[in-house]
Amino acid sequence: MTFRIKAIIAGMGLTLAMATSALAAPAADFMAKLTAEARPLVDRERDGARRPYQVMNLLGISEGMTVVDVGAADGWFTRVLSAAVGPSGKVIMQEGARALETNQGAGPKATAAALGNVEVAFVGLGEVGTNVADAAITALNLHHANDERGIAAMKDLLQVLKPGGVAAVIDHVATAESPANIHRILPATVKGWIEAAGLEIVEESDILRTTADDHMLSVTAPELGRDTDQFLFVVRKPN
Numbered sequence: 426m427t428f429r430i431k432a433i434i435a436g437m438g439l440t441l442a443m444a445t446s447a448l449a450a451p452a453a454d455f456m457a458k459l460t461a462e463a464r465p466l467v468d469r470e471r472d473g474a475r476r477p478y479q480v481m482n483l484l485g486i487s488e489g490m491t492v493v494d495v496g497a498a499d500g501w502f503t504r505v506l507s508a509a510v511g512p513s514g515k516v517i518m519q520e521g522a523r524a525l526e527t528n529q530g531a532g533p534k535a536t537a538a539a540l541g542n543v544e545v546a547f548v549g550l551g552e553v554g555t556n557v558a559d560a561a562i563t564a565l566n567l568h569h570a571n572d573e574r575g576i577a578a579m580k581d582l583l584q585v586l587k588p589g590g591v592a593a594v595i596d597h598v599a600t601a602e603s604p605a606n607i608h609r610i611l612p613a614t615v616k617g618w619i620e621a622a623g624l625e626i627v628e629e630s631d632i633l634r635t636t637a638d639d640h641m642l643s644v645t646a647p648e649l650g651r652d653t654d655q656f657l658f659v660v661r662k663p664n
Contacts, residue, residue, distance in 0.1 A: 451481050452488040452511030459508060468501055474652040477505040479632045483659060484560050484591055489513040493585055495550055495563035496520065500536040502562050507540040516543045517558065519550055550581040558585050561592040565655075567618075568596050568610040575615065579622030586662040594619060595633065598654040600640045607643040612656040619660055628659040 458464065459477060486492060488511040494503040497518045506516045518533050524547055537543040546553050561582060567575055582592055599609030612629075619626055638654035 450487055451478075451509040452514075454511075455481070455508050459505070464504065468504060471501065471651065474633075474635070475501070476632055480562075480593060480657070481505065481509045483628070483630055483632065483657075484562075484593055486510065486560055490559040491515045491517070491557060493517045493519055493550075493553060493558045493561040495561055495582065496566040497533065498565075500533065502564055503533075503536055503543060504540065506562070507542055510542065512542055514542055516540070517546050517553060518543050519546045519548070519553055521549060522547050550578070550585060553585050555584050556587045559587055559590050561586060561590070562595070563592065564595040565597065565608075567594070567615055568599075568608050570610075570618075572614075572618070575618040576621045579618045579624060582660070583622050583624050583662055588662055588664045590662045591627065592624075592660050594658040594660055595655055597644045598634075598638070598640055598656050603640045607641075609640065609644065612658075615656070616658065619658060623663070624660040625663060626658055627661045630657040630659060633657050 452458075456478065459472065460469070486506065486509045488509075490510045491514065492506050492510055494500070494506055494516060497503050497520055500518065503516055503518045510516060518537060520533055524533065533545045533547075537545045563578070563582060567578065570578060579594075582594075586592060594615060596615060597609040599607075599611050601611075603609050616626065616629075633655035635652060635654050637652065638649060640654060642649055644651075644653045
């Protein structure tokens, strides 16, 4: 095969990929739902730091997808994902069984009932299923993990994604100088867990980075106003 023919084929593939990407978009009313008064004010106030539109586009979240909010907690990402995938899509709001044991299951249940396209799973991520999700987000869940638990969490993420599925792995940035026990983690540590689990790193995005955080305070410090420096790895399950 000549160089010219190879170049033409490569160009056709690139054009097809770009066209496919252009067709993938959040639901048409996504931005309207983000700004609607029906969305909790506390959620809207965090948009400047958490950049929901940019994160959805970075992952290619589109209408009709099945997505997982890993360790969903208060459901901030659940509500964003619900708006992005629309009524034809599905969000699996994953929380461990302990949420039921500690009587914290009412919040996720109420969120699911209000949104309509959300299913709550009070199980470990590894019990959600295999090859069930087009995409997933795990945000601020890894900073207390050790190597064993961190790699296991990334293996569970690998399992739940469909082949070719993508996920965002997000957490608070620590540096070598950061004090211990302030809810932060070194990006390089998480990167190692991702690679050890067999996920591919597609991109190391800086869209959640900020220079206003010097990495020396606890992420709960009022001075930070919940606007912390965060890393974001876009990872992919191999086909």
